[in-house]
Amino acid sequence: xxxxxxxxxxxxxxxxAMTVKRALKELKVTNTLVLQTNGEEALNYLKSEExxxxxxxxxxxxxxxxxGIEFLKIAKANPAFRQIPVIVLTTSKDDRDxxxxxxxxxxxxxxxxxxxxxxxxxxxTVDLYWTLSELPNTGV
Amino acid sequence: MRNSKPxxxxxxxxxxAMTVKRALKDIKVLNxxxxxxxxxxxxxxLKDEKxxxxxxxxxxxxxxxxxGIEFLKVAKGDExxxxIPAIVMTTSKDDKDxxxxxxxxxxxxxxxxxxxxxxVExxxIINLYWTLSELPNGVQxxxxxxxxxxxxxxx
Numbered sequence: 001x002x003x004x005x006x007x008x009x010x011x012x013x014x015x016x017a018m019t020v021k022r023a024l025k026e027l028k029v030t031n032t033l034v035l036q037t038n039g040e041e042a043l044n045y046l047k048s049e050e051x052x053x054x055x056x057x058x059x060x061x062x063x064x065x066x067x068g069i070e071f072l073k074i075a076k077a078n079p080a081f082r083q084i085p086v087i088v089l090t091t092s093k094d095d096r097d098x099x100x101x102x103x104x105x106x107x108x109x110x111x112x113x114x115x116x117x118x119x120x121x122x123x124x125t126v127d128l129y130w131t132l133s134e135l136p137n138t139g140v
Numbered sequence: 141m142r143n144s145k146p147x148x149x150x151x152x153x154x155x156x157a158m159t160v161k162r163a164l165k166d167i168k169v170l171n172x173x174x175x176x177x178x179x180x181x182x183x184x185x186l187k188d189e190k191x192x193x194x195x196x197x198x199x200x201x202x203x204x205x206x207x208g209i210e211f212l213k214v215a216k217g218d219e220x221x222x223x224i225p226a227i228v229m230t231t232s233k234d235d236k237d238x239x240x241x242x243x244x245x246x247x248x249x250x251x252x253x254x255x256x257x258x259x260v261e262x263x264x265i266i267n268l269y270w271t272l273s274e275l276p277n278g279v280q281x282x283x284x285x286x287x288x289x290x291x292x293x294x295x
């Protein structure tokens with residue numbers, strides 16, 4: 001990534017979260033990975049002044065308590081977080097999820113490849129793109 | 141790009157527009173490139189129902205008449221247009237420009253490399269990312285009507 005701020009991963013499945021961690025490590029991405037297991041926890045993380053604001057948010061959609069779409073509705077309405085790029089990382093190919101996510105201004109919607117090598121390739125592309133692109137540098 | 145819809149370029153500088161066209165051709169991107177020279181023309185293109193909606197918008201910031209930020213304010217406030225990813229491509233490294241752009245929910249902010257090879261590489265990465273990512277316009281317009289039909293089918 002372009003900055004050294006943490007990457008915030010919002011994912012309820014611990015195996016999926018480990019896969020992301022492993023892929024980032026394999027690609028030598030040095031940003032810290034912060035894991036929150038649902039939208040509510042992620043909002044609490046973002047709201048706490050002690051925490052570093054992430055450079056990007058990788059967001060699963062299907063999660064308990066507060067799902068990804070619900071999280072986006074709140075996060076994108078808050079001037080303190082709305083500038084952080086959110087990339088959906090999901091297994092959902094549902095057209096409605098895609099359209100709703102883009103209506104809520106996501107900066108990418110990636111259907112998780114089930115094959116690990118393809119998954120690493122996907123994370124590599126995400127890293128390349130967000131290293132090329134500037135990132136908002138606000139907050140703590 | 142993930143689908144074959146046009147790429148909409150908002151760029152007032154003819155030479156810069158030609159460079160984008162050439163770079164896309166060099167990396168064999170087949171999407172047609174529609175170029176408009178400022179924000180006002182870009183909006184006019186998007187609002188004309190006869191035109192196919194683009195898969196992504198590549199957006200310069202410094203343009204006459206209506207600049208990139210002014211364009212984003214209108215486009216991101218429009219229910220029909222807000223879902224189209226807009227990627228800023230500019231020479232401006234001004235902090236204010238990128239903070240404002242990200243507040244207006246751009247899906248990338250790229251400072252144009254001056255060197256042509258580096259520019260092609262930037263376009264290659266943009267294409268790679270938006271081929272990996274789903275796009276909102278690749279799918280059928282979701283209206284309340286087809287949501288209901290869809291739910292009915294599932295029952």
